Amino acid sequence: MYVGANYHPHDSDPSQWERDIRMMKDAGFTVVRLGHLAWDSFEPEDARFEFTWFDSVMDLMHDAGIGVILDIAVRPAPIWLHHKHPSIGITDPTGNPLYPNTRYMVDVGDPAYRDHALRFADTLTRRYAGHPALLAFGIDNEPGDGPYSYSETVRTRFVSWLRDRYKTTEELNRAWAGQRWSRRIGAFDEVGLPVSGTIMGAPERLLDFRRFVSCEINEFLFSVIARVEENAPGVLRTGNSWYYTEAERGRYFDYAEIAYSGLMTRDGMGFYPGPSLVDSNGLHEALMGIARIRFESDTPFWCTEFTTMTAVPGSVRRSAYASLLMGNEMVCGWTWQTMHGGEEQYLQGMVDWDGEPNHKYSEYRQLADEFAKIQASGFRYRSRAEIALAFSFPSQLASASMPEKHDVQLQTCFSAILERNLDQRVVDVSRSSLQYQILVLPGVTLIDEESAARIRTFVADGGTAVMTSYSACVGVSGQVFTAPRPGLLDDVFGIRLGPYQEPHLLNELTGGQLQGAELDVIYGDRRLRIETPRIDEIQPRTARVEAYAAGLDHAYPVVTVNTYGKGRAIYVGTPARRGLIDAVLDRESELRGIRPDVTVPPGVLARAVDATHLLYVNLDSAAKSIVTSGPSRSVLYDRDHPGDSFTLAPFDCDLVELARRPDA
Numbered sequence: 001m002y003v004g005a006n007y008h009p010h011d012s013d014p015s016q017w018e019r020d021i022r023m024m025k026d027a028g029f030t031v032v033r034l035g036h037l038a039w040d041s042f043e044p045e046d047a048r049f050e051f052t053w054f055d056s057v058m059d060l061m062h063d064a065g066i067g068v069i070l071d072i073a074v075r076p077a078p079i080w081l082h083h084k085h086p087s088i089g090i091t092d093p094t095g096n097p098l099y100p101n102t103r104y105m106v107d108v109g110d111p112a113y114r115d116h117a118l119r120f121a122d123t124l125t126r127r128y129a130g131h132p133a134l135l136a137f138g139i140d141n142e143p144g145d146g147p148y149s150y151s152e153t154v155r156t157r158f159v160s161w162l163r164d165r166y167k168t169t170e171e172l173n174r175a176w177a178g179q180r181w182s183r184r185i186g187a188f189d190e191v192g193l194p195v196s197g198t199i200m201g202a203p204e205r206l207l208d209f210r211r212f213v214s215c216e217i218n219e220f221l222f223s224v225i226a227r228v229e230e231n232a233p234g235v236l237r238t239g240n241s242w243y244y245t246e247a248e249r250g251r252y253f254d255y256a257e258i259a260y261s262g263l264m265t266r267d268g269m270g271f272y273p274g275p276s277l278v279d280s281n282g283l284h285e286a287l288m289g290i291a292r293i294r295f296e297s298d299t300p301f302w303c304t305e306f307t308t309m310t311a312v313p314g315s316v317r318r319s320a321y322a323s324l325l326m327g328n329e330m331v332c333g334w335t336w337q338t339m340h341g342g343e344e345q346y347l348q349g350m351v352d353w354d355g356e357p358n359h360k361y362s363e364y365r366q367l368a369d370e371f372a373k374i375q376a377s378g379f380r381y382r383s384r385a386e387i388a389l390a391f392s393f394p395s396q397l398a399s400a401s402m403p404e405k406h407d408v409q410l411q412t413c414f415s416a417i418l419e420r421n422l423d424q425r426v427v428d429v430s431r432s433s434l435q436y437q438i439l440v441l442p443g444v445t446l447i448d449e450e451s452a453a454r455i456r457t458f459v460a461d462g463g464t465a466v467m468t469s470y471s472a473c474v475g476v477s478g479q480v481f482t483a484p485r486p487g488l489l490d491d492v493f494g495i496r497l498g499p500y501q502e503p504h505l506l507n508e509l510t511g512g513q514l515q516g517a518e519l520d521v522i523y524g525d526r527r528l529r530i531e532t533p534r535i536d537e538i539q540p541r542t543a544r545v546e547a548y549a550a551g552l553d554h555a556y557p558v559v560t561v562n563t564y565g566k567g568r569a570i571y572v573g574t575p576a577r578r579g580l581i582d583a584v585l586d587r588e589s590e591l592r593g594i595r596p597d598v599t600v601p602p603g604v605l606a607r608a609v610d611a612t613h614l615l616y617v618n619l620d621s622a623a624k625s626i627v628t629s630g631p632s633r634s635v636l637y638d639r640d641h642p643g644d645s646f647t648l649a650p651f652d653c654d655l656v657e658l659a660r661r662p663d664a
Contacts, residue, residue: 036071
């Protein structure tokens with residue numbers, strides 16, 4: 001269990017280092033993250049390395065008993081490297097080379113960039129692999145961030161990638177629907193770069209361009225990891241692996257390839273739940289961020305960055321304990337000191353501009369003290385998930401034309417399961433063995449044959465698959481299936497999908513009973529009111545209708561259930577909506593006997609860590625009465641609860657140890 005801060009010694013002089021490290025030690029900090037975004041502080045000129053100043057920082061951290069995550073700062077590239085090799089820079093879609101005024105303005109696929117970046121990684125890791133302060137090496141920072149480059153060198157590499165993938169222009173034209181609008185490619189060299197971020201041209205071309213960029217990012221990251229493995233065998237590897245930034249802000253890529261490789265021995269991310277205590281939406285999104293970086297890894301997770309900014313008192317602590325439920329074991333604040341200059345000069349840290357600590361320093365200090373207590377109890381939470389949520393890189397891209405992207409539906413389903421205090425895993429179906437009872441497919445727009453085969457086997461062997469609208473629309477090339485939808489799985493779900501209908505248009509015919517996108521759904525004895533821009537026209541074949549939309553020109557099936565092999569395939573004909581998803585989860589969880597470890601009032605997150613330790617996080621502004629199976633003791637507050645209940649204060653957290661029975 002680690003608590004600490006991100007620290008930037010290259011922003012200050014040695015006299016301040018000693019003061020800061022003394023304050024960190026006084027606070028009980030056990031980790032610090034160094035080196036990120038600081039390549040030219042180590043290599044101010046080509047092949048001239050300066051490490052003596054940083055040796056002192058590492059030695060001071062070791063003397064203070066603070067472990068160091070040393071980031072390999074391969075981005076952003078130094079200005080001198082941009083001048084030496086202009087091809088590494090970013091070119092905008094109009095062909096205009098951009099000056100690197102901000103971070104991440106680098107083409108990671110450029111050979112000259114890669115040569116220098118790997119030389120830097122090699123030199124840094126060789127120097128510090130054996131330093132006693134080293135806890136782990138960080139692999140890049142926010143690898144999915146930064147704009148796309150549309151340079152001629154990128155186009156040349158893209159053409160080479162397409163040759164390897166399709167071999168002939170006939171295959172390329174088939175995959176890209178070249179006959180549409182007279183867009184056939186006669187020779188590979190005729191290929192241009194599709195503008196990414198908005199739909200400008202055929203989506204098949206955008207999909208392949210984004211796949212190509214993803215391949216280059218993964219190749220580069222794997223090469224950095226290989227250099228660390230060679231120079232520092234046995235040293236942990238982590239990072240701030242924020243890979244899923246949207247197209248207009250960065251290069252979202254397929255991180256699942258790295259996650260499933262096992263080479264990132266401590267998956268990590270920046271945890272930014274927002275500053276509010278009252279609004280938990282930001283916390284839900286941040287928790288899902290852990291899930292979509294971790295995938296199915298069982299190793300401890302590290303939040304190598306953790307919010308400081310304008311976090312209200314108590315919000316950092318609440319978020320920290322909520323993150324433990326997702327397997328996190330590190331809270332490393334971003335950032336130690338409020339910065340004095342540059343891009344984030346008003347981003348607030350634990351220490352103010354003049355070096356005086358503020359309430360966030362006190363809150364992290366409290367966390368350090370409490371984490372030491374729970375570590376002494378043997379705390380380590382391991383997921384026991386029986387529910388999986390499918391997330392796929394190509395589906396996120398293919399869903400861009402839908403009213404709702406794939407990850408928005410994923411978040412809705414994640415929050416529904418989270419609030420039930422059930423463990424869950426985000427999985428890549430094409431890589432997962434799917435050892436779960438329930439698999440949710442929330443708007444998984446693109447289905448390839450491998451994924452379809454795994455889903456088919458999962459259901460046939462006794463699992464329950466829950467698929468929502470906008471799923472299984474297109475095949476691997478991004479073209480809509482010519483066979484019945486849901487593509488490759490229509491027989492598993494026992495339905496045929498016709499066209500979409502739009503409730504706001506159907507409601508014009510109801511005489512004002514429903515307004516806008518409202519929909520009344522009858523689900524057994526439940527009547528649900530939801531809003532949705534579209535519904536599927538579901539034509540049941542072997543499936544039976546479980547729920548339907550009432551009050552329209554006719555009853556539209558909304559939820560169907562089909563028995564396939566030993567399992568069940570449930571189709572929800574709307575994008576994921578809490579009312580419907582809640583009803584489906586309630587029914588399927590009851591059928592399968594999936595129940596939370598701990599029964600708690602609404603608004604409380606809770607898990608049984610082991611047979612005697614229970615973790616509680618109150619997300620609510622009201623105190624909650626918590627019932628236990630007998631007397632217990634608060635590990636955090638060191639007080640006994642002699643009865644079979646205790647009160648959890650608003651927004652409070654606690655780790656409770658149950659009293660052992662005499663016969664236990």
